[in-house]
Amino acid sequence: MFTREELKESGDILHESFILPVKMPCITPYQHQTSVLSILEGHNVNYMPWFSQNFLQLRVMLDEKSKPWLDFFTFQHDGFLICPWLEVEHIHLSTLQSMIGDPIFFLINLINLENYIYIVVDGSLISLYNIESKSKFPHPIFIHGYDLSKEVFFVADFFESHFIFAEVPFSELREAYLNIEKEDFSFNGAKLIKFRESGNEFSFDINNMMVLLADYIYTRDTRRRYRSERNYMIDEGLGFNNIYTRLSKDIHRNMEFYSALDITSFHVFYEHKKTLSLILKYLKCEGYIKNDYNLDQICKNSLLLRNTLLKYSFTRNRGSIIRSIELLEKIREEEEALLKRCYEELSASY
Template identity: 25%
Template sequence: MSRKTLYFQEPEVSTYTPYGFLFSIINEPLWRWVFNNFIQIRYAYLWEMFAFDNHHILLKNCPGISYNQLPQELVIAKWGRSLKDLIIESIDRGYYVHLFVDRYYLSLTDSYKNGHHMHELFIYGYDLDKDMALVADNFVERFITAECPFSELEEGYWHVSDEYDFYTEIRFLKRKDFECDISMDQIAFELQNYLYSRPTFDLVVEQQFEFGFQALQRLLTDPQHRDTSSSEYRKFDLRAYHLLYEHKLLMDKRLAYLMEQGHMLYDQRLLDTSADLKQRYLSLRNLVLKYRFKEDEKLASSIYAKLQDNLEREQAFILSCLEKMKA
């Protein structure tokens, strides 16, 4: 067979590449695990980004994915320096491939021959007639699938810096059956942590974090957005605003599911508030998109005002959810 693809669907959540990948291969039972999690948001100082809790170990810890990784020396011992052979054998055995590449060598990226940029990439299939791998990533500030020549992938992978094993090791992921029950205690606990900015206690603390609404206040007070003398004045990070929208999208789905399945008493007012919040954060994200094409001071002021209003509405909404969960 010259072309083979593993299961892949349009993801509902895709702010970052791992999210796009997870939600592209998710099956129905795994949504209950999603609803138990994906509530707390943290800001990572070294990464300079907002993300869901446990962002960097999300795929490794997902109970619906078999996750294996090999250091580069074992990869070479098995497949030599042929990434193509590795991909074909992995896909044939039902494994997705997750690796880092230098985008300088990938013609479908804006870094092609224009600057070295290491970034993760997922491979879900191949086409031998075209000599292409089927890949997925946030290539154009949104998660898309594309065809990439094996030759470019070879260049991109073998030129990745070997300073850290994290960049050179290759991960192999496979979907597996998993049954999970809804945990109302966990959901309530996570909502409280998000609302009151309580930290998640990690086994290893690799950098400084801020959590919940305290972290989100950075979008209103960070000097990067407020200092008019800076060349970076009000350069809004679209990822943060898209994450906030997807956070509300998941909350809307979570709340509807909990009420449909009898985990919470039905409350149309609360559902309407949730849908309204989702739409408000979508409008806010779209306003940031508009600002990036037209850096207008009125737009910037409107973004800050809408964000402040959204955060206040969301805090009241979460308090109402927690009260309803006690009923």
């Protein structure tokens, strides 16, 4: 274990404090996506041309014995989003464990080399997660800086049910890292993420975006277009009808008997409506569409839906379930009509 003085005297530690740029992004779905977007925001990247073609489609698990796990259909490699502005290097846990010395030392050196770090730790040993259970909680944490005088890392995650930037003591992160074994999570070790300017060359393709928009609206299987790059998940469904049907079934099931709703899926549902609003505003700003397609009320109702179901998870009030069913159907009707109008306008021009 290294003391602060030993770290400073080693000659490798160049800074008393070093923080890589991050900023709260426009949407906060899952941690891996939010972390990527926070890096892009931190570097003031105009990522809308890429964002508009990668955050349109949704996927959901069709097996009703499983949680819906609603998510954006985005390209990932080994559990992390592929992005043109980021270089991602995966270091396996066995390689990390072969490094001699205190893990705090090599984490600081990696940050000094301008690496953001996405590393699996035992969250039960990190107080920010506020986990009452003593059982192990393997989970990635996003690290973007450190401060030697305070002996903390600057990190980000959904610590308080929403994504926040926070500080974790060296001592907690050390223990949480050392308590991880290779089979604890879907990937093991750490991902080193470097920002690169060359991604600014990414160009917007209106025809490709229209294909993806139509895939979502008309429930077409986007996976067919990328069959050479990935395998299908048998129980996975993509597109508008699959999403609304699965979420509706989960809510209706609670009319008959109480079961734990997957609130995260309804949060991602809300984030998707925010995403659609951003994309349509981008299309209007860039001159691809002339009409206004306002999703403000759809976004408000999606947030209300999430919060109503969150309230139900505590109160089990039947009225909340009835209200949620009504809200979901209203959102479905309004979103479908609005997106079809927008697609018709685009189809008339391109």
